[in-house]
Amino acid sequence: MGLKIIVLAKQVPDTRNVGKDAMKADGTVNRAALPAIFNPEDLNALEQALRLKDIHKGSTVTLLTMGPGRAADIIREGLYRGADNGFLLTDRAFAGSDTLATSYALSCAIRKIKDYDLIIAGRQAIDGDTAQVGPQVAEKLGLPQITYAEDILSADKKKIVVKRRLERGVETVEAPFPCVITVNGSAASCRPRAAKLIMKYKHARTISERQNQSEDYIDLTADRPYLNIQEWSVNDIETDHQWLGLTGSPTKVKTIENVVFQAKESKVLSGTDAEIEELIKELIVNHTIG
Amino acid sequence: MDEGKVADVSLELLTKGRTLATRLNCKLEAVVLGHKLKGVEDQMFPYGADIVHIGDDARLDPYTTLPHAAVINGLFTEQKPQIALLGASTMGRDLGPRVSSALVSGLTADCTALEIGDHEDKKAGKVYKDLLYQIRPAFGGNIVATIINPDCRPQMATVREGVMKKEIFSAGHKGKAVQLDVNKYLKPEDVVVKVIERHMEKSRVNIKNSSIIVSGGYGMGSKENFRVLYDLAEVLGGEVGASRAAVDAGYVDHDRQVGQTGITVRPKLYIACGISGQIQHTAGMEESSMVIAINNDPNAPINKIADYVITGDVMEIIPRMIKYYKKNSK
Structure with missing residues (x-):
């Protein structure tokens, strides 16, 4: 039984290790200084998809990402780890999308891909932490959803059984195909890139990327079609423009403030024995500890 | 429920x-x-x-x-x-x-704050009265955004x-x-999704109600180094917390995470060790009565909200805190 699986993935700025050069002199975030990475929980999602593919021969794993042209890196990364193909959804028309407009665009692309049993995505992306796109895509497609998935326990022709990780425990649920699953960071880590697949896919490019490179690249996909990363603009999928981008986003950002801490009067200690002992004594005397 | x-x-x-x-x-x-x-x-x-x-x-x-x-x-x-x-x-x-x-x-x-306020859309020439301001840190906690739905x-x-x-x-x-x-x-x-089995457990750690929290960040460097924080928490009768970066790095379980995407705490004493202090974290602990920050970076943002800043190596300072606590407490 081969399953057709779509994995939703996002390229995100690595907000986990924001160094000093990540803030500009005016206090705004310097996105250019942050490396762009495969959203961590989307890698957990990819692993769940690849495991299903390992078990169910004849399955395919298709990556779908929306973002700027450079997000094709995400597709390549996925191919290196075992995905079969990928789609990059990229257009100015999608700029400024909030989660709802993003979900709408993704759901239109999924409708165009059409043939699928399962959609798997990371629970949330580290640049927004909203956890909304998965459930919203499910709603737009009218599919059941399983969020906070930690492990896919079994799958047969009709249904899938999934272990969910909740705040205070675990839950096992069963859902019919097709459905949407969002995967928690506590799930298994993604397998590394395979050397063979790197060799196979290192020249995989979108049409825009090929056009920006030498002549040879343009012909490259003629005899090796798997090196073509499908690139879709807004015109390649069926959409109603009122639901796209800024117009299609009910939430608006009113203001953005950079974080400025109200400085307290802090006492600065250099950590000598005498200072530490004095501090501990003070905390004991004022009943903070002890 | x-x-x-x-x-x-x-x-x-x-x-x-x-x-x-x-x-x-x-x-x-x-x-x-x-x-x-x-x-x-x-x-x-x-x-x-x-x-x-x-x-x-x-x-x-x-x-x-x-x-x-x-x-x-x-x-x-x-x-x-x-x-x-x-x-x-x-x-x-x-x-x-x-x-x-x-x-x-x-x-x-x-959201970390909800307020009511107005909004003027200058382009459309429209004024919206009494909208809900939905305020939350974003972008890994480096900015605070006010979101509205006009x-x-x-x-x-x-x-x-x-x-x-x-x-x-x-x-x-x-x-x-x-x-x-x-x-x-x-x-x-x-009614198509069936719950087959459910195991709910009482949260093993209860940092929300702990009056003393010793918290570690990415700067702790490893899971093993967190040991000193458990030691200090134990002698002080507190719990160990962590920043998101430490949880992501696998140093400690998610149920100890303090911050916007973790637990919000208001302890009597919060000792932040090797935590830089992104707002994502501070949003969950800034109402602590007293904050001690231990960090080898004298410019770490956490220092600005700390009552005491100890600049130095956590691995070297904590054991001395334990030593002097044992010496001075009855």
Whole structure:
């Protein structure tokens, strides 16, 4: 039984290790200084998809990402780890999308891909932490959803059984195909890139990327079609423009403030024995500890 | 609901909702869905609820997404609430986006503050009165964004447990309980996901109610180095917390994470070790009565909200704190 699986993935700025050069002199975030990475929980999602593919021969794993042209890196990364193909959804028309407009665009692309049993995505992306796109895509497609998935326990022709990780425990649920699953960071880590697949896919490019490179690249996909990363603009999928981008986003950002801490009067200690002992004594005397 | 009791986060939202409703001069209504809910409204009236809508049906317990979404979508379409607040629990974060997508309304996740204010759209020449300002850190906590939904209703937000205060509005406050006709909203095709098994455990660690928290960040460097924090927490009678970066790095489990996407704490003493202090973290601990920051970076942002800053190596300072505590305490 081969399953057709779509994995939703996002390229995100690595907000986990924001160094000093990540803030500009005016206090705004310097996105250019942050490396762009495969959203961590989307890698957990990819692993769940690849495991299903390992078990169910004849399955395919298709990556779908929306973002700027450079997000094709995400597709390549996925191919290196075992995905079969990928789609990059990229257009100015999608700029400024909030989660709802993003979900709408993704759901239109999924409708165009059409043939699928399962959609798997990371629970949330580290640049927004909203956890909304998965459930919203499910709603737009009218599919059941399983969020906070930690492990896919079994799958047969009709249904899938999934272990969910909740705040205070675990839950096992069963859902019919097709459905949407969002995967928690506590799930298994993604397998590394395979050397063979790197060799196979290192020249995989979108049409825009090929056009920006030498002549040879343009012909490259003629005899090796798997090196073509499908690139879709807004015109390649069926959409109603009122639901796209800024117009299609009910939430608006009113203001953005950079974080400025109200400085307290802090006492600065250099950590000598005498200072530490004095501090501990003070905390004991004022009943903070002890 | 949590074993027959209304969850803390819901009572916290009622408290906040009461303030917002009074400011907007409107009613505060609550929706509770589940099974065997007799008398549940009495738990909610003291927190200021004017109307409690109760959907009591076996298909609504245990929680699954579609039946809950169907009832809420139906109810919201009829009642057209201005604002809808949900707890940012795994349940609320599962249900909220589903509802917001169906109703095409905006939803802001994990808000740390909610206020009422106006907005002028200069381009369109429109002024919006009394919008819900949904305030949350974003971009890994490097910025704080105020989000509004000018045109779509309800304006939806989720808030994590412990972020808002839970306060009785009036012990004698009485509202009205309305039983919902669940069959009106629920279709058979909504009941397709089955819960086969559930293991709920009491949270093993209870950092929320601990008066002393020794917290570690990415700067701790390894899981092994966290050991000294457990040692210090043990002698002081506290709990170990962690920043998100430390959790992501696998140094410690998620149930100890303090911050916007973790737990909000208000201990007597918070000792932040190797934590830089992104707002994502400080949003969850800035109301601590006293903060000691131990960090080898003299310019770490956490230092600005600390009462005491010890600049140096955590691995070298903590054992001496333990030593001097043992020496000086009786």
